[in-house]
Amino acid sequence: MRKDRIGKLVQILSRNTLYAPVERDGVTTFEKVEKVEDIKFDYQNSDVPPKNVLFPQTETTFKYTLGKDQKIEVPKENGKNIILGIRPCDARSFSILDKVFEKDFLDIYYSEKRENTTLIGLSCNEPGINCFCTSLDGGVGNKEGLDMLLTALEDEYFVEVATDKGKAIIENSPDLFSDASDEHAKKKDEINKRAESLMKRRISVEGIEEKLDKIFDDDLWNEVSMKCIGCSVCTYLCPTCHCFDIQDEATLREGRRIRVWDSCSNPEYTLQASGYNPRPARINRVRNRIYHKYEYYPKNFKVIACVGCGRCIDKCSVNMDIVEVLSRVKEI
């Protein structure tokens, strides 16, 4: 598809609810857009991952009013969503999140949104300084979780379709798309290879599960966790972190139940009503986060709950570096 046709595509796509990267004050987030001018295509990766679209930070599960006209209202999700310009790592995170939101008991809030959302990815021509998706079964051209993937060539986007939803977009506006030639495919492969070779961070995660099993009480965790200040930035900005809390906000006559993001780096996360806290110190919580992503989740779902986007390394104010921690784990 020619790059100058992207405006027309956006116009057609925005008939649904279209989310795309928007920049405000230097911060890129995925927001609802209607015009192509608002979209920022030349971004490395958004600061807040698009998990906000499928798993909102604050989600009303139901509202109620008491009194004579007592009623309970469940907000209805209708309408299709499209996320345009999502990076392959973030899309892969959705396929990882799917596993936990569907295990044993289907989470209707997440899965309804997931079914109604089409993901149109944008491949990375240049990796970020902290990206390490290739070390974790990901890649700049990885289509896992995506419905359609665009790779920016010189004047065109190389479009690859991965699912029926992606096919439907092409069938909806066939005049915007034309067949790609072998040359195009070759150029795309070159761009992908170049991008992956520029990725400086690499870590082998083979056998990490078994290794972590053995070193739970190691002194390493003491060292690593001393500088953590216990804010929630890494958990909120991580595409695969999915902890949440359920709160009731109520006044005398009415109220609502909401699901909100929570973070295991808060001491209150495990604080029990008796006052006892099984994870009282930062060492417990920092160690738990790494174990959850690299041992407990793989034990349950056979996949590491990290996509290598590098946001936690970028945004941590005290330079907690998960890649460095993992390489030290391997050395023990």
Place this chain on the structure above:
Amino acid sequence: MADLAKMRNEIKKIVQRDDVKYVIGYEKGTYGWRVSPSFARTPEEVDKFIFSPLCVNNLAVYLVLEEKLPLPKGVEEEKKKIGIVVTGCDSRSVVQLLQEKAISRDDVVILGVPCSGVVEPKKMKEMFGKEIGTVAIEDKGEKYVIVIDGKRREVLKEELVSENCKTCEYQNPVISDILIGDEIKEKKKESYSKVRELEEKSTQERWDYWKEKFERCIRCYACRNCCPVCNCKECMAEKTTPVWIRRSVSLSENAGFHIMRSLHTAGRCIGCGSCERVCPMNIPLSKLYKKVEKDVIELFDYRAGLDEEEKPLLSVYSVDDSNEYIL
């Protein structure tokens, strides 16, 4: 800036003392221009310590972050001191903590380093965000000399230095057990120009400005956690009986949280700028906190973090306090 070898020597002497648990300083980060807080227990670990304009974190927060967990019967609490490397503004944080009795003077060994400014991480990211190799910076007065992989570059200091540092009035530590480096003679004056700019706008314009910023807040509480003065064991934002600020993220709750925090740190905030630095959503918090600092000086002639013996702002009153706007 300080002579690195001399600094490491002094710190080694401190670490070797029997009554010191560890010393908090800075070490090279894991990539590019990053610098990370470092905890040295042995003289060998002190060799990792560095000091440069890249050392932006306020280390005083670690004095109050250490968890005091219940000990088994018969085990006594280890009463050892913590050494800490502080610049001008950080030393004011330590004095403020002493004033409020969050720590006692016997608990700390303070190594003061006169500071001529640190970089603004966001500007560093823009200029050097693609460098994965170590970036070293030297302060040469008007310019920064930056060395990456052996290549030298010069950048005008005012393009990289933090806005806060441009008007810093306390470049020399106000308290220290050991002073490392020469005292800085230059005196800067805080003019609150950014605050005045916003004060001059109309009420509606100000609300529109702050509304846009607060809507972006994701309530990660990084600003609260990196602040040495925000050290309540149970923050009012997380209390459930009663609920002051709800858990939901919306303009109303975000504004409520920021109003609450700026009020709780009124007269205690020393203007280090860490909150704005760590905010992942680029909310201009220093505009708000500098305004509170300005008001506290104008209304009550009180400056935070200067005198250990002084009483905290809101625990005293004066009969002559302003009656402005009171009916």
Place this chain on the structure above:
Amino acid sequence: MSEFEPNIVAFLCNWCSYAGADLAGTSRIEYPPNVKAIRVMCSGRINPMFIVNALQEGADGVLIGGCHPGDCHYSQGNYYARRKFQIMRKILEYLGIDPARVRMSWVSASEGQKFADVISEVIGDVKKIGPAKNINRI
């Protein structure tokens, strides 16, 4: 269109301003009825977050009533309240919440008429600037 009737929440200290309000009532002094009075033992007990929460829950204005400086029943409560109020007011004004919404006044137990005047003034001022929509929870 009916005129906007503001909702004012008044935190009144038990010994002076609440008694003053009571006196206004027993003396049958008329003043606008848009005030919801909350009695606290002393104005110094008032947590500045009360003001924020009141504005969040739909109040258009907040009034804090205390004893005259020097006459606090608990000697110093109103001095602390004055300090907290000054800072809080300036923060709210800087963030764009109209300063006419948050007021403080010293009303003693014998000043029933003054209480009525203060209420009328506050309500008049808030009427001019309209309902508070800034940090309203809804």
